[in-house]
Amino acid sequence: MREERFLKPFPKKRYRILFGFVKWIIILGIWVSFALGAVVIWFGYDLPDVEEITKLYRDPHILIKDRYGNILGSYGSFYGKTIDIKTLKPHSIQALLATEDRRFFYHFGIDPIGTFRALLRNVKANGVIQGGSTITQQLARNFFESKKLHHYKYRSLKHKIKEAILAVKLEMKFTKEQILTMYLNRVYLGANVTGLDAASLYYFGHSANHLTLYESAILIGMLKGPCRYSPVIHYERSESRAKRVLQNMVEEGFITQEEAATAMALPSVPGNSSQKQNLFRYFTDWIVTCLPDLLENITEDVEVITTIDPNVQSIAEKEVQKVMQTQGAKVRASQVALLCTKASGEILAMIGGVDYRKNAYNRATQAKRQAGSSFKFFTYLAALEDGYDPDYMISDYPIEIGGWKASNYKHRARGEVSIRTGFAYSINAVAVRLAVSIGLKRVTHLAKLLGISSDLPHNYSLVLGSGEVTLLEMTGAYLVTLNEGQIVRPYGVAKILNKQGKILYQHSKAQDSDSTCVSQDAIQEMRSIMHSVITEGSARKARLQSSLGKEVFCGGKTGTSQRYRDVWFVGFAGPIMTGIWCGNDNESPMIKPQDGWPTLHIWRTFNERLLKYFNNPQEENWQKEESIKNIEEENAVISEDRSSNQKSNDTKEDQQETDDEEEIDDEEEVDDEEEVDDEEDVDDEEDKKTKSKSPSNKRSSPSALEDSKLNSQEKNLKEEDLIKEILSNI
Template sequence: MSAGDSRENEEKKGKTGRSWRRRLALFTLKWGFVGGIWAGFLGLIFVAWCAYDLPDVSKLNEIKRRSSVSLVAGDGSLIASYGDLYGSAVALKDLPAYLPQAVIATEDRRFYSHFGLDLRGLLRAFYVNFTQGRLVQGGSSITQQLAKNIFLTPERSIHRKGQEVLLALWLEQNFTKDQILELYLNRVYFGAGTYGVDAASRKYFGHPATEATLFESAMLAGMLKAPSRYNPLNDKKLARDRATLVLQNMVVAEYIAPDVADAAATMTAPSVSAEARGQIGQFFADWVLDQVSSYVGYTEQDLVVETTLDPKAQRLAEADLAKTIAELGPKQNASQAALVSMTPGGAVKAMVGGVSYRDSQFNRATQALRQPGSAFKAFVFLAAFEAGYGPGSIFNDTPIRIGKWQPGNYNDKFYGEVNLREAFARSLNSVAVQLSEQVGRKNVIAAAQRLGITSPIGNDASIALGTSETTLLEMTTAYAVFANQGKGVWPYAIERITTRDGQLLYERGGSGPGRVASGSAVNAMLDVMASVVDWGTGKKAKLEGWPVYGKTGTSQNFRDAWFVGLTADLVTGVWVGNDNGAPMDKVTGGSLPVVIWHDFMSGALADLPPRDVPRGGGALVASAGAPTELTPEVAQPPAAPEKQPEESGIGALLDTILGNGGGSGSEKNAAPAKPQKEKKPAYQLREDEGRD
């Protein structure tokens, strides 16, 4: 091929290439223009779709709020309030400069430079979320957050996001940056029902936002990401850690120097406000709040609920319980406790559902189902007394066998012939089981249910030892019957409910199930319960000048320890254990629970004159299946004591033989000289014995 031909071919190729590029450019331009028109058209449709049902922007000056409920103690003092709390509207110029700076540094660093949408922030959030495969970051500007908080719902959808963008642009066109930031700070949610920096500062730190310190400002800014999680009432350590991160954000944004941030984080950490620190009865308040709607229904009116709580008794209960568990609990592997105290008529005066409400809001007084152990024996003995037995009735405390089950006493000690007074005071398992079987389990169950036990009760021989679970509130309510002359008790906490302007919606008129136990049987129960405190397993519950009655209880392997005791004015139940059911180190009903009970009752009754529980008469209660004569379901045990068994105790027997985790109700008992029958023993248990 000649050189001329080569050049001619090159020219043809060049022309062909240029022609192809021109056609591609024209094609791209044409369809790009068409695509742009369609994109613009679709964009206009999307904008119209979002704008069609935009909320009324006049809502900017409205404050939506939930109705509030205020709980008031018996002395008129405020226990707790629920609902939306707003502080004073504060001007941006009146706030310390570092408070809005902390918010900007954390929530929207380019707030003063963007037009309402932080495009860089949106792109960054999109990239991070895409690479992580989940929602990790949000790209909303402060203006967008304000639009969402004021006008929109928390719904996550493209439609709502589009409306948020449109409203943010509207806000930017109608307000200055400072006005938008001021509106935001006065309207944003900070957790615990607080809206706006002033309400939050007062709630958490006890002073207005205008007096907030640098670290407090950082903590407030840190709450905005997750108010319920990062507020100091929920988790102070988490709130501190989050505030420290906010301080570092302020350093990066060049609002403060690194040394200032370090000093603030280490030296000026805020404490929770005095009001929050002094709050009492939080378990009680939660329990009451759950009941309000059942009395007055659901209403949008602000309510004032007058309760039965005694602030003095409540403070004593919280302090004594926490002190005992803190000082003695670690040595004996006991981490939790609960207390309920009520009048004989059922008015709850104090309730503690755990060692620390801040650490756990689970109410162990009303929600936890635990084995009551030998505290359940009160129902066994009540059924027996109603069947014709008396405190002086003689039984043979000796090893017995029911089927494959052989219950034993604590340390496998048996006492031979004993009366029921001694058997109850010593908490002898063998006698309790014999009594339950002779009276009839169905009658024991009926007695427990009549007195207020609503939790399911199993129909097996071990129920006499408290293997069926129940709550502390139920047990305390049941024991209140013994202080109420046999009349049934319904525990209550609400005396009156009114609206904020004084309109009466509910007032307690007094009610109850009437007589649920005979007067003679109740008097017999007081007889045997007095022996528990006078010389038996609960002798540490003695109160100077006060006649005291009660019963200890310990479930198998020391998982639960109870003491329920009563005087003429208060009936109080105490439970000690671990949330995970882990065994304690030989904690019995006669040890930590009695210590808590004694300390609390000593203070709660200090201003009252000592008096005895009133006795009452009355015929035996008429109920379906109530026995009129002895109806033994198993053969009588041998009259003569047998050789002591070699098993380690009732807890091990139940674990091995029943294999169902049932409790034993075993109690620690002493081995003093054998008492005389038919009358109260004149001796005391040794100091190293009878701890239950």
């Protein structure tokens, strides 16, 4: 009986429980399989062919260089050579695996264990400190973004599911080594750099096959945030991230703690400088916008050789920063723009703002601001072309046209002044009377002919500069005075080449001058009265002296808009034309200075250093970093020399330079669109002196005009000899 008891079967109740458990497991598995199948079908039906991932599509890359062949910047994606992981040093692959996917060789494209571990760490840290995506999933995401099926900023659950499905398909199609190779050739590493080899070339100047342990840690650390951990922009943050990568390698046993410490003790300095890039970014951004007008369709990598001179650009940047930190703060001016060109139109330097990193808006090419009295240049040039003589006398009493009045704020009307005096002291009534005499259409036509493409008002307020123009337009228009009346357009692209060295575009000399629109006699007279602006008029602060202690022949025109919202100065020094604008982006008014506007100080110090550079380009490294203090001391010495040489001549001017040299707003009752700057009163002694020298108020006879022109030309030729001697190297 006892044996029979042991041979009895188990109770049916136990069988039922075991059978029921197995049955529900099978049913659950079937439903899960159906669900997964439905998800795969629903989200995977429109997945791209995995074979396409082996093809690396590349957008055209634009490399921009200066006139000497030095690289200024690049646009579009920058690619290196296609690499094979077998040729890379082991520590490059180990750094990637230790940081991005430690279980890469053990999962099937999705790592449930790694995902769960990352989830726990994020929960404990109460934030996202670790991602759960595998390298294969990151490759799938990169593929979607390259096909423009996903955007990195907008990632939903649907996108994550598609990435996971594609990751599994990639694992089924390719080996682990092939996946790593595709990933390292596709990964984005900031600054439009795609691929590990391109990143190695861009940041360290050599191929990825020669990456050191430290360099590998830097580049792999950037995968978490290419911009945030860029060694060019945020070096300290990048180095801290590299330490974390090296520690990950230590934890995985790839390297020892001593090797990690040695790598950090011998860091590599990135080859690209953000400061150097920012120095030219206003210019290079503008160059890219010009390319569609020069080449219809860019379908291949191109190299753009520009006209920019890095030494001149460096000088301009230093002088602008120095003056804006001192004079700019005094007048409450926050922004500035500068454009320097040769007589041929070649742009040597361009500054579009105080700091590109804070604001990329280019105030030299994009900002349209009221030109103020600098626009009177077109009226006077048209009048001289029409036959007026610089010494022709004209009434300076206020003039009213159709209810609109052009008066002279703080200028005591003398009855009659010469055209030269009217231009030098920017007397509003004189400019308007000339425009009435020759016709407003003639002024507008000349401005358009010389390159002013912006819309201009169709009333006489245009004469006083109520129209909004760019610094590029104004500086380009003034170039006619350096080219004997020929129209010259500023340009920055010298030629464009492809990778094989074939010239796709080259600027020709025929493009430099469109046609002759002003006679040489009128140009010589215009240069003469522009010179008077600096010697006796509103821009005496801009008077130049060469390093030889001799005064340099130069000329220009000042301009201020209503309520001091804009301040301009455009002028030439020998064969160089420089235009400068100063103001605020929000058009808030500035404060009238006691010692001259920043535009005059920048123009003078910049051109004095420019003369020194052209006289001896090899004397010093013009691009080296200099402290503001050193530059100030150098300019102080120059100022002392100038003062000692001209002390006897300028005593009276110094006593009243606040009143003489500043342009000031006209009466506030005039229309908002009217430009109302006018120069302040001159001394009674200067009034008498001017009247005694001026002829009677009538147009000069032809013979008198010829004599005057000959005398003016002889004077200009003597002054030109000096500047040609100084600038013989340009």
